[in-house]
Amino acid sequence: MEKRERIFEGKTKIVYRTDEPDLIIQYFKDDTTAFNSAKKGIIVNKGIFNNKISARIFEFLGTENIPTHFERRLSDREMLIKRVEILPIEVIVRNKAAGSICRNLGIREGAKLTPPVLEFTYKKDDLNDPLINESHIRALKLASDQEVEVIKRYTQRINELMERFFADLNLELIDFKLEFGRYKGRILLADEISPDTCRLWEMGTGERLDKDRFRHDMGDIEEAYQEVLSRVEK
Numbered sequence: 068m069e070k071r072e073r074i075f076e077g078k079t080k081i082v083y084r085t086d087e088p089d090l091i092i093q094y095f096k097d098d099t100t101a102f103n104s105a106k107k108g109i110i111v112n113k114g115i116f117n118n119k120i121s122a123r124i125f126e127f128l129g130t131e132n133i134p135t136h137f138e139r140r141l142s143d144r145e146m147l148i149k150r151v152e153i154l155p156i157e158v159i160v161r162n163k164a165a166g167s168i169c170r171n172l173g174i175r176e177g178a179k180l181t182p183p184v185l186e187f188t189y190k191k192d193d194l195n196d197p198l199i200n201e202s203h204i205r206a207l208k209l210a211s212d213q214e215v216e217v218i219k220r221y222t223q224r225i226n227e228l229m230e231r232f233f234a235d236l237n238l239e240l241i242d243f244k245l246e247f248g249r250y251k252g253r254i255l256l257a258d259e260i261s262p263d264t265c266r267l268w269e270m271g272t273g274e275r276l277d278k279d280r281f282r283h284d285m286g287d288i289e290e291a292y293q294e295v296l297s298r299v300e301k
C-alpha cells in the first residue's frame with residue numbers, strides 16, 4: 068500500500084489517497100478548535116493520542132460486530148480507513164448533561180438523562196452545525212429512513228459498548244459524537260472516537276479527561292489525553 072496525494076484537509080485531520088481506490092489514510096493533527104472554531108489552539112501530540120485511542124476503540128467495536136471504516140493503524144498519527152461517503156449528520160448521545168444541552172435547555176451539568184438523549188446536528192460549518200431532527204433529515208434528504216434506522220440501532224449499541232469499555236477504565240462516558248458513512252451500500256461508523264469527541268469524567272472525582280479542559284482553559288490538557296491513552300492501551 069502506497070501513500071499518494073492529499074485529498075482534503077479539515078480542522079483536525081488530513082486525508083490522503085492511496086494506490087487502492089477504496090482505502091485512504093487519515094492523519095491526525097494537533098490543531099484544536101472549540102465552539103465552532105471561535106476558539107483555536109494546539110494540544111501538543113493530540114494527533115498521536117487521538118489516533119491511538121481511536122484505533123483501539125474502533126478495534127474493540129469491530130470485535131463487537133459494529134461495522135467501522137477502520138482497517139489498521141499505520142503510524143503514530145496515521146490510520147488506514149475505508150473511503151466512505153460521510154453523511155452530513157453528527158449523531159450525539161448524552162448519558163448525563165454537559166456542554167450545549169445545559170446551555171440550551173437549562174439543565175444542571177451532571178444531571179442523569181434517562182433514557183440517554185439522542186441528538187442529530189447538520190454538519191455545516193457556516194451554519195454552526197445546527198440541531199436537526201429526523202424530519203429535517205428526511206426533508207433535506209441527508210439520509211434515507213432506512214439509513215437513519217440503522218444509524219440509531221448502531222448508536223444505541225455503541226453507547227452500551229463504550230459505556231462498559233470506559234467504565235472498566237474508571238471513566239464515565241458522559242456524552243459523545245459519532246459520524247457515519249456510506250460504503251458499497253452499507254453504513255459504517257467513521258471519523259474518530261477520542262477525548263475530542265467524547266466527554267470522559269473520572270469515576271468518583273468527576274475530573275475532566277477530555278476536550279473540556281481546552282474549551283474551558285482548565286490546564287493539564289496533554290496530561291489528560293495521555294492518561295486516557297494509557298488506560299485504553301492497558
Ligand code: TMP
Nearest residue numbers: 165166167168242243244263264265266
Ligand atoms: P456539545 O455539548 O458541545 O454539543 O458536545 C456534545 C459531545 O459531542 C461532546 O462529547 C463533544 C462532541 N462534539 C464533537 O465531537 N464535535 C462537535 O463539533 C461538537 C459540537 C461536539
